[in-house]
Amino acid sequence: QQQVKQSPQSLIVQKGGISIINCAYENTAFDYFPWYQQFPGKGPALLIAIRPDVSEKKEGRFTISFNKSAKQFSLHIMDSQPGDSATYFCAASITGGGNKLTFGTGTQLKVEL
Amino acid sequence: GAVVSQHPSRVICKSGTSVKIECRSLDFQATTMFWYRQFPKQSLMLMATSNEGSKATYEQGVEKDKFLINHASLTLSTLTVTSAHPEDSSFYICSARGTTYGYTFGSGTRLTVV
Numbered sequence: 001q002q003q004v005k006q007s008p009q010s011l012i013v014q015k016g017g018i019s020i021i022n023c024a025y026e027n028t029a030f031d032y033f034p035w036y037q038q039f040p041g042k043g044p045a046l047l048i049a050i051r052p053d054v055s056e057k058k059e060g061r062f063t064i065s066f067n068k069s070a071k072q073f074s075l076h077i078m079d080s081q082p083g084d085s086a087t088y089f090c091a092a093s094i095t096g097g098g099n100k101l102t103f104g105t106g107t108q109l110k111v112e113l
Numbered sequence: 114g115a116v117v118s119q120h121p122s123r124v125i126c127k128s129g130t131s132v133k134i135e136c137r138s139l140d141f142q143a144t145t146m147f148w149y150r151q152f153p154k155q156s157l158m159l160m161a162t163s164n165e166g167s168k169a170t171y172e173q174g175v176e177k178d179k180f181l182i183n184h185a186s187l188t189l190s191t192l193t194v195t196s197a198h199p200e201d202s203s204f205y206i207c208s209a210r211g212t213t214y215g216y217t218f219g220s221g222t223r224l225t226v227v
Binding site for chain 2: 032036043044045046099101103105106
C-alpha cells in the first residue's frame with residue numbers, strides 16, 4: 001500500500017521558472033513531511049520539512065505548501081537553476097511511530113538553459 | 114550539522130562472498146538507523162530499522178539471514194550482505210536519526226555482484 005503519492009514523475013523547467021512537485025498522503029497520523037534532493041550516485045539530502053501546524057514554510061528558493069484538509073503538500077522551487085536538476089522525494093513519518101519515513105516515488109527534475 | 118559517513122561508496126564482489134557496509138554518525142548519537150535499498154530510477158525501499166543494542170526490525174519480504182544488520186553503538190551500524198548474488202546488486206543507503214536532528218542519510222554504497 002503506497003501511502004504517499006508523488007507527481008509528476010518527471011518535470012522539465014526552463015531556467016528561472018518555478019518547479020512544482022506535489023504529494024498526497026493517506027495516513028492522517030503523519031506529522032512530519034520532509035522533502036529530499038538526490039543527485040545520481042548520492043544519498044538523499046534534506047531540503048526542507050514541515051509539520052502540519054503550519055500551512056507554508058519557506059527556506060531560500062524552496063517553499064513547502066501544506067494543505068491538511070486535502071492531505072496534500074507540495075514543493076515549489078523558485079528561480080529554478082540547472083544545478084537544481086536532480087531527483088526529488090517527498091516523505092512522511094509519524095513521530096514516535098517507529099520513526100520510519102514513507103517515501104514518495106520521486107520526481108526527476110531537469111532545468112534547461 | 115549532522116553528518117553520516119557511509120563506506121565503501123562502491124564495492125564489487127564475487128558471487129557467494131559476503132560484503133559489509135558501514136554507516137557512522139560522525140557528530141551525533143544515532144538512536145535509530147535505517148537501511149534502504151534503491152533500484153535505478155526508483156524510490157528508496159526500507160529494508161530494516163535498528164536501534165542501538167537491539168535486534169533490527171526487518172520489513173516484510175527482506176531476508177534477515179541474508180542482510181545482517183548490527184547496531185552495536187550509538188554511532189555505528191553495519192549491513193552485511195551474506196552469500197551475495199547478482200540480484201543483490203543495488204544501491205544501499207543508510208540513514209541515522211538522533212534525538213536532536215532529523216533523518217540524515219549516508220552517501221550510499223553501490224554494490225555490484227559478479
